[in-house]
Amino acid sequence: MKNTQTNLSKLFPMIKTKEKILEEINSNNTLRIIFNNWSEKHQNEFLSICTGSKGVKMLYDCYFKEILNPEYAPERLSSLLSIIIDKKVTVKYQLTNDNTRIGDETSLVITDIVVELEDGTLANIEVQKLGYAFTGERASCYSADLLLRQYKRVRDLRKQDFSYKDIAPVYTIVFLENSPSSFKEFKNVYVHKFSTVSDTGLKMNMLQNFIFIPVDIFLEKLHNNRCIQSDLDAWLTFLGCDEPEYISKLLDSHPDFKPLYHDLYGICQNTERMMTMFFSEELKILDDNTVKYMMDQLEEEIKEKKKMLKEQNELITAKNEQIASKDELITAKDEQIAKLEAELAKYKSQSK
Numbered sequence: 012m013k014n015t016q017t018n019l020s021k022l023f024p025m026i027k028t029k030e031k032i033l034e035e036i037n038s039n040n041t042l043r044i045i046f047n048n049w050s051e052k053h054q055n056e057f058l059s060i061c062t063g064s065k066g067v068k069m070l071y072d073c074y075f076k077e078i079l080n081p082e083y084a085p086e087r088l089s090s091l092l093s094i095i096i097d098k099k100v101t102v103k104y105q106l107t108n109d110n111t112r113i114g115d116e117t118s119l120v121i122t123d124i125v126v127e128l129e130d131g132t133l134a135n136i137e138v139q140k141l142g143y144a145f146t147g148e149r150a151s152c153y154s155a156d157l158l159l160r161q162y163k164r165v166r167d168l169r170k171q172d173f174s175y176k177d178i179a180p181v182y183t184i185v186f187l188e189n190s191p192s193s194f195k196e197f198k199n200v201y202v203h204k205f206s207t208v209s210d211t212g213l214k215m216n217m218l219q220n221f222i223f224i225p226v227d228i229f230l231e232k233l234h235n236n237r238c239i240q241s242d243l244d245a246w247l248t249f250l251g252c253d254e255p256e257y258i259s260k261l262l263d264s265h266p267d268f269k270p271l272y273h274d275l276y277g278i279c280q281n282t283e284r285m286m287t288m289f290f291s292e293e294l295k296i297l298d299d300n301t302v303k304y305m306m307d308q309l310e311e312e313i314k315e316k317k318k319m320l321k322e323q324n325e326l327i328t329a330k331n332e333q334i335a336s337k338d339e340l341i342t343a344k345d346e347q348i349a350k351l352e353a354e355l356a357k358y359k360s361q362s363k
Contacts, residue, residue, distance in 0.1 A: 019063035019255050022262060022269070023276045026063040033058075035282045042283060049290060057289050061279045066253035069275075070138045070186055070226070072123075073288040075250075077278065078271050081105045081126055087271065088126065092134055094243050095184060095202070095222055101129040125157070131179035133161050138186040147205075147221075154183045154219045182220045186250070190225030201229040202243070226251040233257065239264050 020026050036042045046054060059065035067074050079088045085102040093099045106125040125135045135157050158181050166173045187194070194203070202224055207217035229247045238260070239245050245265040248257055262269055279285050 019066075019258065022259070023063065023273060025276055025280060027061060027279070029058050029062050032061050032282060036286075039283070042286060045286060045290075053290060057286065060253075060289070061282070061285060063276070064255065066255055066258045067275060068188075068253050069250045070188065072138075074275065075138070076124060077288070078274055081124075091246050092126075092128070092136075092184075094246060095224070096134075096182060100132065100134075103127045103129050106133070132182065133157055133179065134182040134184060136184050136186070138188065140188050150183050150185060150221050150223075151219075154181055154221065157181045157183065158218060178218060180218045180220055182222065184222045185224065187223065187225045188227065188251075190227055194223070194225045194228060198228065199232065201225050201232065201247070 036046050046057075049057070056065075060067055069075055069078060078084075079091070081088050081102045081104060085104075089100060089102045092102065104127060106127060123135070123137055125133065127133055135153060137153070158178070161181065162178055165177050169177060197203070202222065205221040205223075207219060209215065224247070226247060229244070230251055233239070233244070233248060233252065239248055239257075242265070245261055245268065248261045249268050249271065252258065252261075258272070262272070278288070
């Protein structure tokens with residue numbers, strides 16, 4: 012494969028060299044102190060992104076909200092949502108985050124953005140680092156929260172003219188960076204849509220919709236097929252893949268993404284701003300909480316597996332006891348048959 016930095020540098024000439032970036036950092040006391048306090052891993056990660064030897068996972072909050080900002084580039088998010096929802100939609104504006112949101116569950120949230128579409132539909136875009144932290148129950152609560160938020164706003168706006176028919180659908184769209192095992196049972200599926208339907212076929216305008224997108228399953232498919240087959244593939248490559256080889260493939264097949272990357276590398280021109288975005292306090296908290304959460308989850312999984320193993324051992328023991336009992340019964344019957352056969356042989360010999 013060609014040198015990856017050369018490829019991205021040719022596509023985006025504004026990309027700085029490693030030497031230039033380090034020169035800027037070392038010439039500024041504040042930046043130098045911040046950079047030197049980072050681990051070597053984070054230093055190398057930062058330099059890889061800024062020099063173009065590695066792309067950016069655009070799902071992270073600071074990058075996602077910068078490049079797909081609905082305030083100055085609503086057409087970008089409109090395009091993404093149109094493909095995901097499978098109908099043409101237009102983002103009207105972004106809603107402010109609701110401080111009364113259910114629970115304090117932001118530690119594993121990479122991105123959380125709520126937008127209203129032109130037809131009044133609300134869409135909540137979530138990116139979760141650990142998929143098994145975002146259960147169906149949790150998604151239902153988020154959706155109910157979003158629906159209630161809209162209800163209160165529309166009711167207060169329309170007052171006596173309010174009707175429940177004024178309430179528009181809500182979409183909870185969840186990108187999973189690391190999906191749980193249940194999703195991996197569907198190896199070739201990376202979009203799962205849920206909605207309320209009747210078991211009789213009766214049609215009613217139920218408002219809650221859910222879309223789960225396991226990005227890791229898509230990336231596995233991308234690596235296996237080594238090609239971008241659809242517009243959805245293109246968006247998921249842009250959002251989830253940081254490998255320059257596939258970024259080059261994306262720009263060859265979908266050149267409309269070049270302005271988005273151009274904006275990203277425009278941000279990279281401001282080293283101080285890029286450092287702030289890259290290693291914000293939010294990401295540090297995320298890393299710490301992720302480790303703790305994973306440990307807690309693993310402990311729960313180990314307990315559950317031990318419980319299952321104990322139950323299986325008890326079941327096997329019971330079956331072994333049943334088998335042993337049956338073996339004893341068969342042995343007893345065999346002995347009885349042998350005894351009867353011996354007696355029969357004896358009678359036969361006496362009758363001769």
